[in-house]
Every structure is written in C-alpha cells, then in structure tokens.
Amino acid sequence: MAIKSFMRLAVTGAVLAAMAACQSSDPKSADSSEAAKGDASIWPQIESQVATDPAIEARIADILSQMTLEEKVGQMIQPEIRHLTAEDVREYHIGSLLNGGGSYPNADKYASVEDWLEIADAFYEASVDTSDGSTPIPIMWGTDAVHGVGNVVGATLYPHNIALGATHNPELLEQIGWATARELAVTGIDWDFSPTVAVARNERWGRTYESWSEGPDLVGDYAGEMVRGLQGEPGTDDFMGEGHIVATAKHFIGDGGTLDGIDRGDTTGDEVHLRDIHGAGYFTAIEAGVQAVMASFTRWDGIRMHGHKYLLTDVLKDQMGFDGLVVGDWNGHSFIKGCTATNCPASVNAGLDIFMAPEPDWKELYANTIQNVKDGDIAMSRIDDAVSRILRVKLRAGLFEAGKPSSRPLAGKKELLGAPEHREIARQAVRESLVMLKNSDQLLPLSRDLNVLVTGDGANDIGKQAGGWSVTWQGTGNTNSDFPGATSIYDGIKQAVEAGGGKVQLSDNGSYISKPDVALVVFGEDPYAEMQGDIPNLAYKRGATEDLELLQMLQKQDIPVVALFITGRPLWVNRELNASDAFVVVWQPGTEGVGVADVLFRDNAGEINYDMTGKLSFSWPQTPDQVPLNVGDDNYDPLFPYGFGLSYGDKDTLGDNLSEEGLKVAETSDVLTLFNRRPMDPWGIEIVGVENDRVVMNSKSITSSTVSVTAVDRNAQEDSRRVVWNGEGEGLVALFAPERQDWTGYIEDKAALIFDIKVDQAPTDTTYLRLGCGSYCASDIEVTEGFRDHLAGNGWQTLSVDLNCFPTAGENFGISQPQDEFMTQVLRPFSFVTEGELDLTFANVRVEKFKANSALVNCQNQ
Template structure:
C-alpha cells in the first residue's frame, strides 16, 4: 500500500477491518473506528491468529529444554528479575542469577549525564561477564540490557534524535520508520546494549495524555502500518540473515494494551471501551508488530474492565499468548506489578501467574522480590508450569538474539565505534523525517516558502533551543535541564535557518524577544510546549499556555510593525492556539523535530532560483481542536467538529482559506477554574522551580538533583516516579526553595474568593531555625508566614496537607505586605510558594495549588 492510498484509507475509514482480516481467518465485525467506546457486553471476542515472520525452531526449543533441565530453581527465578543499573552490581548478578537489567530515562553509568560510550560498554561488559560466569556450578546465561530509545538513543549524549512519533505519524511513510529503526539499532549497538523498549504503538484518544507525542496517530491505521516496519528496522527482517545480528537489537511493542485509551488522558488510568473496541482500536499496532516478529511486549500500567494489565490473565495469556500466538516474552513496566491489588513492588506472584514473564523492578530492594518469588515457587503459589513457561520464553528470545554466541558487548562489531553514534547517514534519515513531518495549517498570501535572500529575524524561545525542539526522553527522562552543548552534532532550528539564508546571500538574526535595530523583511517565531514525558506531561485542557500570553504578545508585536510573521509551533499534541494562529501570516506545526533542526529550513525556504526546495508533505494524524475543552476528539466521533480535520495539511500549491478571525474566547474557561495548579509532579507552566543559597547562588532545577550553597533539592517518588521534591537545608545560612515565574501572575480573583495555598508536605527532620512560607512579588515585595511550629509538629508523621488561606498573609487584603503601592500591583505574584530558613531542615513537598474557596473558615498557621 503506497502513501497516497494509505491516506485515502485513513480519511475514508474503511481499511481497518480488512487489515485485521488479513491476519485472522475469523473476521471481526467491529467498525473501522468507533465514535465513542461502546458499552461493555459479555460476549466472546475473537482476536486475530497471527503468523509471525520468526518461526519456532525445533532445534532452539530442544536447546531450551536442555538448558532448563540443568537450571536450578534459583537460576530460573533470577531470569524473571530486571533491576535498574543504579541498584545492581556484577556480584549481584552472579548471586541472584539476574536475567536482565534496564536503565531508566536519564539513568546512566555512574549517574553521569555525560557518560561516554566506553562507560556504557564497560558497564555492559561487567554485567555480561558476571552473567556468564560458570563458577560454583552456574549455567551462565547471558544477561540482556534494555533501554528506552523511543526516538533515538535518548540517554546518550551525541546520539541522533528523530522526531517524536506524533511527527512521524504526519509523514505517512512506513518505509521511513524502517530506516529510523535501523539507525536507532545501530546507535544502541555502539554502546553494547541489546534491547530497545520501543516502538510505542499506543493509539492516543485523549490528547490531554502526556504521552500523546509517543503515539503515531489517533487512528489505528497509521499505527498498524508503522509498527511492523519499525520492528523490522530495529530487529532486522524475521527469517532473514540479518535478523538480530550485531547491527540490530531486540524490539518491544508497548504498552499492552490500551495505554492510549486512558480515561481523561490521565496517565496509568483505566482504558475505555469494550473488548471489541480495545481490539480494533488499540490492538492494531500489535498485529503488525507480531507479524514482523517482535520478540517482546511490554505490559501497560492501565487497567481494563477493572483489572490492571500487569495482572490481566485474559489479555496477557488467553489473548496475547493464546489467540494471537505471541511466543516471545512479556516484560513489566517500572514496578507496574505493584499496582495489582494485594501486591507490592517486591511481592507479587499474581503478575507472573497472569502472564508476566519479567518483572521490571527498579527499587533498591529488588532482592526481596527474588526471595519472595523463590519462596512462592517452593510453596506452589507460583506453579512450576507457569515458571517454566516464563523461563522458556526468556531463553527463546535470548537464543534468537544470539546472546549465547555474540560474546561480551565490547567484542561486537559496532561496539565503541564513535563514527556510528550520530553518523551522517543516520542524521540524514532524521532530517528527511523532519522535512516530511511538517504540517502547514495557514499560509496567508502564500507567504511560504520564503525567499532566502532577505533579512530574516528569528525569534521565540524555541529558535535556538535544541532541548526544547527535542522534547522528552532526550538526554534526561523529562527532556528538561539540557543546553545546546548536550547535543553535540545536532542543529538548532535557527542554525538551520541561518545556514540556508546566509548561503543565499541573505541575513538571519537571532533575537529571542523579537527586538531589532534593522527592520527585517520577515520574522520567524519558534515557540511551543516545553519538554515533558509520561505523567508530568498530562494536562487539564487543550489550551496552549492558558495563563501566559507571552508568545501571543510577541507575534502581535511583530505584526503590528508591519512584519510578516511565520510561526513554527513546537508541540507534542494538537492544542488550541487560535490566538497565535490569528496573529500569524503562516503557521506550521513542527511537532518535536529532534536534533536535526535544519530539516525545517529545507522546507520553509525556496531554492536560490526561486523554485520550491521541498514541499509541505505532512498531514495531520491527529484532529486539531476548535475549542480548549474539545477532547476527546477523534475521527469518526459523533458531532465531529475539529478546527482542522484528521488528514488536513496544506501543500504550497493549496490556496489558503484561513483568516485572522478564529475565536479567541477559549482561555476564559481556564481562567475561571476553581483550582490553579502550580506543582503537580512537575512545575506547571509557567512556574519554574529554583533554589537560592546564602551566597545568592540561584540554581534552577534542571536535573534530578541540584545543589546551592545552603540547600539541595532532588526529584523523589511519592505515588509515582519523581512526582515530589525533597529539599534539605544544611544550616550554612539562609536558603530558599521557590516556585517562580519571570512575569507576574494576576492573583486578584483568588484573593477575592477566599482562596488558599494548598500543598502536601512531609517533614523528615524538624527545622532548627525559624522557617517561613513566603509569597513573593519582587525584590522589595514579600509576605511571610511562620511555619516553624507547624513543621515541628508534622515531623516524622508522614504526608500531610497544609491549607494556608491567602488572607493570612500580612496585609493581604490591601497589598500582600507593602502599604504604599496599589493593591492591583501587589496581587501580581512571582513566587506563590517559597520556603526559607537559615537552619537545617528536611522536607518533601508535592501537589502545590491555589484553590478558590478553600480558605473560608480555615484558621491561619500559628
């Protein structure tokens, strides 16, 4: 099926059933898409019986049987355990017979963000050599190392980073996915690793979900057409000579099943729809991935029909391994088994019995899980049959991957080859992907493509910011805390523009705030979402920065000076940007393009002779909202009414029909919200987290742990990964932690409605000196409340919620602390939450918000 026919099929909605039927002798009766998930019905649902390109080999099965006949119970249990590299030593591997290991997002050898490829290989060698050690009668089964390379090898500085999946979905080019998989596998192999936790085959249905950008499309068709090709690129083609050779790695389709259907777009929530809906919408990527021979499926955090996927025997065992015939292994996701009722991270036989084969257990006490499973196997709580099936599947994957023959990671053909990491041929694939992913939404007066020989102003905070254009899973887990030097070999959007313009005899000027001395002929403004990843990227509406008009103001300022404006919008999902579109002459969604920003200049500029260089080829694989609260919004919905429909996208030959008159009323709904979140798992835009030491050293929190002269802050787990922040003062002098913003935020409506600052706090060490909660509005404006006794009373008592009415701040009714200026000025807040002390203190906070009405009748802290 070629690209054009794929797009026609997507728009008509007529192909899904035929694709499923191609791999299932029992045809399904469900429609191609459903407007809304139908009600659950107690009827048997047939899933396709899939024939994998990787055939079961009797010789391999006999080898597995022989190995297992010699394995002790302890060795079998060890194969089920997957610790995180931070909590694992080579001696642990030998003692506990550990079968696999992972590094989480942002986790690196020695916790060094700049670990070299030799650091990776050295650690991989140490793990491998320990695993194959045959002393004391050990069989010596090679270990596997898995990593999240979801858009390239994101954990390694210098790797090629491709556009995130949402951008790739707009390309409608399945063969390109195969090339991306090939390039990604080669760069993983450079570090000596064996296994990629990719591709994500989610079909995102509610774009408030923070992982929407990891989905190729809201429609299963693109997902099905892409998933198998990505698997082939990563693993090689099933049955071919290059299958899982030294240039390829084990692939993982994830997260089984329905992660993209989570209720209200809340990460790890319940998947919506009956079983037929789950099959037809969320199963599509697994059908082609299994056809292409994917060796691993990762279980989802989500639940369906009241049962968490990590414990869903019907879906993991009966459907995936039974009806669909998957003979690889099922791996868990970041202690996902701990969500099963009655389970903990280190005690959960139920997941194994439901069909999980490997427990991903990143906790430091992972050995307790090993010991508990061992005891449960001895008691019969874990049956010998289920244990042997899990071990057989793990060994099958290891043998197919050639791990028994490949030798130590450092001995493999691509290991340590610097020229392969970020290789020119890989970056060329990424640059092509950028070019084909761009979606032109508005082109007034055919402004694009631009003539390069002119004065070009490039503005916006995304113009020369590779971290922002790369998005999440880029060097760090959330993609935050990076600077351009963290991406050696990469090209920022401005750098690409500057190269194209200068080569043609024009002049490109970078000015983030849009100021200039020499009036430009055209302005290109690059702006959009800041990086985020799972959980921390969930949002409450589709409004783009509803509390900040900074980008909109910049666009209006430039246009008011008679300068044509091109907007390049960085985003991980379609968002309500009516104001910004109105203020633009041309508007392009560039998604999150990765490291090869020059691909954008390739498209938006003409050749020197005035002809088109590359046309706009991208077409929306997600529907674009007309209203901020228009979600879920998916093709085929009843009363489907998007601003831009699924499949929309202009080429340069198309006539623009969009004016400057889109409704701008949307943000009022956001402004009327009863609750303003300031910190929920991460600082909520526009707020930023920083610490300030006694030496006046201001340190923004741009990594998991940062230090100032008198305090340290680190991301820690409360309910989910890194959803809280622990702050420790060392007593050297005044230290402050603050949620801050550069431009004052208007709190007047909160002051007038009995609002309160509400936050969750855990005090592990009482303050040794007076401790203040501060509300700040500038260098000479602050209002403090003494929380010393409150914190002393809370010490050692676990998590508590503090509610502080805004009326408690001194003189809050008039001016938040200073009598002279008018109240309207002093209700413009820069720091709504700040803790200050000069002594020692150890606190952890989470969920900071301002809630209307919450202060009524609540006493002030004493």
C-alpha cells in the same frame, strides 16, 4: 532577605490542630480482587512471521532442566544500572538490566562509548561465569531509545512519534528503526523499549508525542514496520543479524485512552473499543515478530495491567499467540492490590515474565519471589513458562553466540553515532513531518535572498526542539553542546539563506539591526516526558504571553511573520494563529533542525525545494476544552481536521479572526495545578540560599548555599521533589512564575492551597509556608510546631490552607498592601523558608476553588 523582614501570621494553633487531623495521602489501589472475565475469542489469532524453531525449543528445555529455582527467579528480575554491580549479576543470576531515562554509566552524562561497553562487558561476563557452578545465560540490556538513542551524547535523535505520524510514510519507520538499532549496537545494548504503539485519544496526556496518531489504522501501519527495522526481517538472515536488537511493543494495553488523559489512569471503553482502538499496533507488531511486550501502568475494567491475567495471558499470550516475553514498567507491579515493590506474586500469576525493579530494594523482590514459589503462591509451571519465554528471546537474538558486547560487529564504532546516513534519514523525517496550518497570501516558501530575522526561544535551542527523552529523561538541563553534530532550526535557516545570498539576524526578543523582510519566530512547548507532561486543558501557555507579544510586536512593524511551533500535541493557539501570517507546526524535530529550512525556503534558483507534505495525524482543537477530540466522534468539529495540512499549491482561507474566547475557559478553571509530577507551565522551581544564590531547577537536582532539591519517586518516577536545608542560614524553595499572576478570583471564589507533603526531618528553627509576590512582599504562615509535632516521621499527608489565611504583606517595608492588591501580583504561591535544618518532600500542589470552608487551615470566619 532575613526572615524577620517579613510579616507573620500567628495561626500556629490552627495549623497544629489541622495537622493533627491530617489523614495519610498515600493512595490505595482500587483494583478489583476478582479476576476479569471476557471473551478472548473476539481478539484476533495472529501468526507471527517468526516461526517456532524446534531446535530452539529443545535447547530451552535443556537449559531449563539445569537451572535452580534461584537461577530462574534471577532471570525474572531487571534492576537498573545505578543499583547493580557485576557481582550482583553473578550472585543473583540476573537475567536483564536497564538504564532509565537520564541514567548513564558511572552516573556520567558524557559517558563515552568505551564506558558503556566496559560495564556491558562486566555484566555479560558475570552472567556467563560458571566458576560457582551456575548455568551460563547471557544478560540482556534494555533502554528507552524512543526517538533514537536518547541517553548517549552524539546520537541521532529523530522527530518524536507524533511528527512521524504526520509523514504518513510507514516505510520511513523501518529506516528509522534500522538506524536506531545500529547506534544502540555501538554501545553494546541489545534491547530497545520501543516502539510505543499507543493510540493517544486525549491530548492532555503528557505522552501524546510518543503516539503516532489518534487513528488506529495509522498506528497499525507503523508498528510492524518499526519492529522490522529494529529486529530485522523475519524469515531471513537479517532477523536479529548484525546491528539489530530486540524490540518492545508498549504499553499493553490502552495507555493512550485514559480518562482525562491522566497518565497511568483508567482506560475508558468496553472490550470491543479496547481491541479496535488500542489493539491495532500490537496486531502488526506481533505479526512482525516483536519479541517483547511491556505491560502498562493503566487500569481497565478495575484492574491494573500488571495484574490483569485475562489481558496478559488469556488474550495476549493464548489468543493472539505472543510467545515472547512480557516485561513490567518501572515498579509497575507495586500498584497491584496486595502487592508491594518487593513482593508481588499476583503479577507473575497474571502473566508478567520480568519484573522491572529499578530501586535498590530489588534484592528483597528476588528473595520474596523465591519464597512465593516455595510457599505455593506461584506455581513452578508459571516460573518455567516465564523463564522459557526469556530464554526464547535470548536464543532468537543470538545472545548465546554473540560473545561479550565489545566483541560484537558494530560495538565501539563511534562513527556510527550520528552517522551521516542516519542523520539524512532524520532530516527526511523532519521535512515530511512539517504541517502548515496557515499561509496567508502564499507567503511560504521564502526566497533565499531575503533579510531574515530568526527569533523566539526555540530558534537556537536544540534541547527544546528535541523534547523529552533527549540526553536526559525529561529533556531538560541541556545545552546545544550536549548535541554534537546536530543543527538547530536557526542553523538550518542560516545555511539556506546565506547559500542563496541573503542575510540572517538572530535574536531572542525580536530586536534587529536592520529591518528584516520576514521574521521567523520559533516558539512552543518546553521539553517534558511521561507524567510530567499531563495538562488540565489544551491552552498554550495560558498564563504567559511573551510568545504572543513577540508575534504581535513584529506584525505591528509590518514585518511578515512566520510562526514555527514546537509542540508534542495539538494545542489551542488561536491567538498565535491570528498574530501570524504563516503558521507551521514543526513538532519536536530532534537533532536535525536543518530539515525545517529545507522546506521553508526555495532553492537557489527560486524553485520549490521541498513541498509541504505533512498532514495532521491528530485533530486540532477549536477551544482549550475541546478534548477528547478524535476523528469519527459524534459532532466532530475541529479547527483543523485529521489529515489537514496545506501544501504550497493550496490557497489559505483561514484569516486572522479566529475566536479567542477560549482563553476565558483556560483562565477560569476551578482547579489551578501548580505541580503535578513536574511544575506545570508557567510555574517553575527555584531555590535561594543565604548568599542570595538563586538557582532555577532544570535538572534532576540543584543546590544552593543552604538548600537543595532533588526529583524523587513517590508513586511514579520523579513525581515528587525532596527539599533539604543544611541549617547554615536562611534558605527558600518556591514554585514561581516568570510574570505576576492575578489570583483575586481565587480569593473571591473561596479557594484553598492544597498539597501533599512528607516531613522526614523536623525543622530545627522557625519555618514558614509563604505566599509571595517578589522580594519586597510576602505573607507567611508559621508551620514549625506542626511540622515537628504532627508531620515529622508520619509519612505522606495532604494539607489544605484557605487562601484567605494569607494576610496583607509588606508592612515591615513601610508598605501597606491589602490582600486584594497583594493577590493581583502572585509570583511565589507555594514556598517554604527556614534558617534551620529541615528535610521534606512535596507533591501534587494545586489551588482549588470553593475548598476554603473545608480546608484544614480555615480562616473564613476571621
């Protein structure tokens, strides 16, 4: 597709003027400069079951007395493995490290256990090297094993927390913690950034699935049990014994209660609400002896948690008696007023003990923190307190006596990764977590001797059923081969049916060879992780209907339909409920999809194999905009209440006539978000090179013949996309939808396309912003001079373009396509194309109604 093939709009002058007037879109902190004040006495005094040990305290004092300032600050810096060497550990006295989601030894997704242990040993040996006179202090390695060891191929992955909440089985959490710790220990890692004890109160939040419940009581019941599973039973030899690791309660505090469910946003409610709703998990975790607490990105009372002295020090440490360490979250200190990623005394003074500093500039943070102490901006007493807490955790964990990671009892025991006893725990969790919302005529449980059709895009996709934090950070870019030993939902169904003499057919689209007795349709949310899962409302796939059409097609053929819904939160699925005879929420079951079939099918003798026992730990909405929705609210009126879940003995009276009017709410939003930290469903990212090589982005980076895209950090981890053209021919990057979208309403309501952009290398050839409806039509605005003269090298800017500036399309193909017709079939609403070299990064792409008149590029009067 040559550039000259497409119609152009000559509005360069307007674009230039608009770009010249652009203001930087870099966010400024709104944190208050005043320290928050409160009455810490309203918070409970908690007695940890891990008692103070005078021998450990004496040893802390002795070690501390031998340490230099440089050694102390090194203990407080936590780099990421991609930017850390053993020599760095030795030179800078680094006390801990992490590997983020999707980060592996040698950047190898398939790194072996030996690879993990090799670099763990290297870091350890550097940390205890005394050849230069340094104080030997073992390093500690942390990772996000939030539903099993998500970064190691072959590990057991458990259902995500929202599913575990539906089991209402606290004892099961201790078993999961125990098994997770054992598999972590195989790799030499000794610190888990888990459990997440958030009480999610708004399901638009993309981390809802990391929360056990909207109810604080259930979260409180679970948190302590999970900590005991990971760390061992306090007061016994089991505590921090063989196969146990350091646990972390996160994210302190209120991460599940932000306004509109926006990740890293403002937590709502007064201090009593903060305590009674969001404190529950910390109370039981501290009592169970949790050794680490991670600070939240969120803000309460005008101050972000990484700089909230009242909550981190006065409440958590002093009032509640937490004597472990407080670790930051992924450069979270950089969001504090007056701070940068490389200089933040305010966080230390507030009570942060360890900076999580995952970028290459962590050495600047180290040097600046030393200087902060010398300049008197941080008191030495605060440094000593932080390092004492770090040493206390390491001593309690037995790291000073443990030896190098490869020498520890479970290290290298590959047979423990995905061990049968661990998988059985996960399979039990799947069975107990399933929630049945509908069962017309008691269709379920099914006999095993049927002709069963298994269909839907989630039927045989372990990556989809595992969700985020599964091998990769977002859980995307995986195939079934990335989960050796695991079973898909289809695998489990096939085993059960064939064992009972039945027949199984698998198809993606509902096709079959012989008409089935029943169809099991597996569909739902695609994987996502933090930030990238935030949504504007609770409508399931509002712009895409393929799942609904599949259900309806099967029903029209008089085939009984069982819907198996993969999801990380309650969503508005009235249409899908109406189109199903039975509807079961399977959540994100992890690697043991076989557990689904355990419950759906009777045994070979025709008896109930396992009853449906799962009960909702989140309320289910009646409409897409019924959020927040939490048990105990005034006028509480959900479609399915907290605690709902049919068992096989219950009679279902739901019917097939649920209101579908909520679809209008979802489709008429004044703001259509296309990209917010990730492409928002149904949008995706694609590139097309000069060789017509089209690549869809489902991993951290993609490359074609002339253009590449990489997920990069702007304000948060991987919240932006950097696009680079190599100048060897035409290349296109686009946000695209699988089906054409009707945007005439946005034209009628005077909408603008708005996006944040940073141009690091000016274009060397003509460049266009394109709105397209496929390969045969597109409408372009030339932006070459604007990018070159006003954006290049000037950091982040926000641009807004009146949609009316995109004209008719297709004239060069002999097609006269008026704008109103063109806007009924939008496929690529945001794309850039050039034949030259260009380096830009974009973020936060949306369409907003009633913004055309105020758009920087305005065509309302043309």
